[in-house]
Amino acid sequence: MTDKHASRIALVTGASSGIGAATCRRLVAEGYRVVAAARRRDKLDGLRAELGDRLYPLELDVDDAAAVAGLAAALPDAFRPVDTLINNAGHDTGGRRRFDEGSADDWCAIIETNVAGLIRVTRALIDDMLARGHGHIVNLGSIAGLRPYATGTAYVASKYAVHGFSETLRLDYAGRGIRVSEIMPGVVRTSFAEQRLGDADGAAEFYDGFDACLEAEDIADTVAYALKQPRHVEIAQLVVLPAS
Ligand code: NDP
Numbered sequence: 538m539t540d541k542h543a544s545r546i547a548l549v550t551g552a553s554s555g556i557g558a559a560t561c562r563r564l565v566a567e568g569y570r571v572v573a574a575a576r577r578r579d580k581l582d583g584l585r586a587e588l589g590d591r592l593y594p595l596e597l598d599v600d601d602a603a604a605v606a607g608l609a610a611a612l613p614d615a616f617r618p619v620d621t622l623i624n625n626a627g628h629d630t631g632g633r634r635r636f637d638e639g640s641a642d643d644w645c646a647i648i649e650t651n652v653a654g655l656i657r658v659t660r661a662l663i664d665d666m667l668a669r670g671h672g673h674i675v676n677l678g679s680i681a682g683l684r685p686y687a688t689g690t691a692y693v694a695s696k697y698a699v700h701g702f703s704e705t706l707r708l709d710y711a712g713r714g715i716r717v718s719e720i721m722p723g724v725v726r727t728s729f730a731e732q733r734l735g736d737a738d739g740a741a742e743f744y745d746g747f748d749a750c751l752e753a754e755d756i757a758d759t760v761a762y763a764l765k766q767p768r769h770v771e772i773a774q775l776v777v778l779p780a781s
Contacts (some may be wrong), residue, residue, distance in 0.1 A: 599654030
């Protein structure tokens with residue numbers, strides 16, 4: 538069923554690399570207009586040069602509460618109202634260490650982006666979706682939100698929080714035309730590990746230590762699958778693991 542309320546305007550956070558950039562490419566190919574949001578302007582401009590004027594680069598730090606609150610109003614007319622939100626921005630900077638080996642500030646920075654940032658962006662866009670009775674929010678959780686591992690305290694906590702938030706948001710808006718999907722990938726070969734470890738060689742070694750890794754495009758496919766379901770179908774949760 539075609540949805541007459543759909544604007545087919547998506548906003549992707551963490552669009553400057555990895556899963557976010559792959560999702561932008563995929564959504565533009567599927568006919569969406571896409572707001573690509575992240576901090577690194579040069580990367581976003583590269584995506585704009587590659588994908589053309591169906592992509593709008595938006596410099597945004599999801600940790601910046603004021604910038605996020607003004608987000609909807611800052612978008613040009615051709616890129617609003619946003620009815621599809623891909624909450625993808627996230628990191629584990631300084632992660633893969635035992636809890637006492639990192640500072641409280643290190644750990645809280647992970648929660649700030651992965652949880653508070655995701656909540657802020659969702660709050661900034663939800664009113665428009667509710668007013669139109671139409672919206673789809675896709676949150677990037679992780680297998681870490683189901684299966685804890687040692688040396689992952691803050692990151693695991695952040696993804697458990699994304700899981701709880703997604704499950705509850707879905708309940709809040711049942712019957713209001715707003716769907717909530719959570720994608721929970723296993724290991725994906727992106728710049729995530731380099732960001733986490735602060736070391737390109739260590740990151741390559743980390744990924745090489747797995748029998749198989751997912752690619753960013755695999756997760757973009759999964760996002761597209763959740764989005765393309767008819768209005769009466771809500772993909773609540775997808776766990777996507779690499780296979781060898
Ligand atoms: P990347 O490191 O390649 O991408 C992370 C993105 O998040 C970048 O575009 C970065 O952009 C953005 N980002 C980080 N902090 C902020 C911020 N404060 N404000 C705005 N954007 C921010 O990693 P992935 O693509 O792998 O990760 C994407 C998501 O997928 C994350 O939520 C991650 O937890 C999740 N995930 C990843 C897995 C993996 O194995 N790679 C497995 C399971 C889940 P910039 O620096 O320009 O702001």
